[in-house]
Every structure is written in C-alpha cells, then in structure tokens.
Amino acid sequence: MPSPRDHVSDALRRFRRRAIERPDxxxxxxxxxxxGGGSAFLLTRRAPSLRGHAGQWALPGGRADPGESPGAAARRELAEELGLVLDADAELGLLDDYATRSGYLIxxxxLWADGEPGLRPNPADVAELHRVPVELIDVEPRFLTIPESDAPVIQLPLLGRLVHAPTGAVLHQFREVVLHGRDTRVAHLEQPVFAWR
Incomplete structure (x- = not known):
C-alpha cells in the first residue's frame, strides 16, 4: 500500500498534463x-485591500518572476503569503495550465508539507486561511451558463459557499486526477464575469 504522498505523486506522474502556449x-x-499527511490543503480568502480579485477564494500563489519555474513561484508565494517555506523536494507535480480572463496563465x-506546519498569514495578502479536508472537494460541481460566454461557469460547493474558476477549476481537476485517477480537463471552464477584471 503506497503512502499518501506516494499515492499523490503516482497519480500526478500518470496524468498527461496539458500546457498552454500563451506568451501574451x-x-x-x-x-x-x-x-496533515495529505488529509487537507490550504485555501485563502484574499485581503480586501488587494488591487485584483479582492475577497475572492484563492490558492496561495501569484505572478512568476522572470525565469522562475512554476514550482519555485508557487513556493515563493506560499512563503510570502503564509510564512511556509518548502524546498523543491516538496513539489509533487503539476496540473493543467489555466488561462484567466484577467491576463494570467496559471x-x-x-506541494507536500510534512506534518502540521506553523503558518503566519500575511495580512496584506490574506484575509482568511482555511485548512480544508481534501474529502470536502470530492463533490460534483455545478455548471452554469451565462450570456457573456459559450463556456460553462464552474461552481465548486465548499465551506458553505461556491468557489469559482480559476480556484474551483483547479481544485476540481485535483479531485479528478488524484482522488479518482481521471484525466478530466478544466481549462475550458469559464470564470464568472466578476472575476474577468
């Protein structure tokens, strides 16, 4: 029986990730x-003072520096936002790229953090920090149609609220790939109009 970390690593290794080429x-x-041994993940609510996407649900992250790998960027942002420092060995794998309406290619x-790490949320970035049991994302999302787009808007029920793309899409793909071994794609899923800015 593989360890929880090996299970996640193996699922990501089998997954055929799709990158998006969008230099724009x-x-x-x-x-x-x-x-917590893979039993939970970290989710934040962005600070209300932020210029972009204030108050929205988000995974720790942000813009990559020039020449910075996705793993290094994610780990740097995690340290800046939550005070959690991880080395490159913590990187287990990548999911599909997601292009946002606001001009980012995510x-x-x-990432794997051993044990129960001490966390120090940066109030300039983080209004709320949640340690979410992974089992809570093992649910079917809702899909809506909107007049502004032909693509469906994803809504992931979580913590008594609905989490939209990109966060909702990314968590749904993690559920599909890691919990169920399915190569489900999410890059086509739409964001709600309020997140387009």
Whole structure:
C-alpha cells in the first residue's frame, strides 16, 4: 500500500498534463499545498485591500518572476503569503495550465508539507486561511451558463459557499486526477464575469 504522498505523486506522474502556449499572458503559479499527511490543503480568502480579485477564494500563489519555474513561484508565494517555506523536494507535480480572463496563465503546483506546519498569514495578502479536508472537494460541481460566454461557469460547493474558476477549476481537476485517477480537463471552464477584471 503506497503512502499518501506516494499515492499523490503516482497519480500526478500518470496524468498527461496539458500546457498552454500563451506568451501574451503573464505567467503565474498557485500551490495546492497538502498538509496533515495529505488529509487537507490550504485555501485563502484574499485581503480586501488587494488591487485584483479582492475577497475572492484563492490558492496561495501569484505572478512568476522572470525565469522562475512554476514550482519555485508557487513556493515563493506560499512563503510570502503564509510564512511556509518548502524546498523543491516538496513539489509533487503539476496540473493543467489555466488561462484567466484577467491576463494570467496559471500553472497549478501540488506541494507536500510534512506534518502540521506553523503558518503566519500575511495580512496584506490574506484575509482568511482555511485548512480544508481534501474529502470536502470530492463533490460534483455545478455548471452554469451565462450570456457573456459559450463556456460553462464552474461552481465548486465548499465551506458553505461556491468557489469559482480559476480556484474551483483547479481544485476540481485535483479531485479528478488524484482522488479518482481521471484525466478530466478544466481549462475550458469559464470564470464568472466578476472575476474577468
């Protein structure tokens, strides 16, 4: 029986990730950071003072520096936002790229944090920090149609709320790939109009 970490690594290794070539977009990365032996992940609500996407649900992450790999960018942002420092050995794999309406090309990085790490949320970036049991994302999302787009808007029921793309899409793909071994694609899923800016 593989360890929880090996199970996640094996699922990501079998997954045929799809990268998106969009040089017109700004490269960014988010971290799905697994804690508690892989039983939970870290989710934030962005600070209300932020210029972009204030108050929205988000995985720790942000824009990559020039020449910075997605894994390095996700780990740097995790340290800046939550005070959690991980080395490159914490990177377990990547999910599909997701192009946002606001001009970013996000690469999701799955990270492993041993034990129960101490966290220090940066109030300039983070209004709320949640340690979410992974089992809570093992649900069917809702898909809506909107007049502004032909693509369906994803809504992931979580913590009594609905989490939209890109975060909702990324977490749904993690559920499909890691929990169920399915190569489900999410790059086509739409964001709600309020997130287009």
């Amino acid at each position: 977009l700004k490269p960014a990365a988010v971290g799905i950071t697994l804690v 690469t999701p990085v799955v």
